[in-house]
Amino acid sequence: MATTNPVQFIQQVRAEIAKVVWPTRREVFLTTVMVFIMAALAAIFFALVDLGIRSGLHGILTIFG
Known part of the structure; x- marks a missing residue:
């Protein structure tokens, strides 16, 4: 094993840290906004899927229950 x-x-x-390219303030802001938008869209999507499953299950249980 080599020791340093x-x-x-x-x-x-x-030397490795000098190679790192840090994002600009604008890039950080835009990606943060995109994350919040995608999280909101995912929340809406899963809420609608949940509503659809709940309605379907309620309908099935009403018919057969």
């Missing part, structure tokens, strides 16, 4: 000198390790970490 702590100083060399810190230099390598700094």
Whole structure:
């Protein structure tokens, strides 16, 4: 197993961190808005599916129950 000198390790970490491309404030804002919109759409979709299943089950139980 290769061992790395702590100083060399810190230099390598700094070199890798320098390669990171950080998102701009606008990109962060837009992706956050998109996440909230998708979460709202998913909540509406699952609420409608739940309503449909509940209505269907209620109808079946009314007929056969």
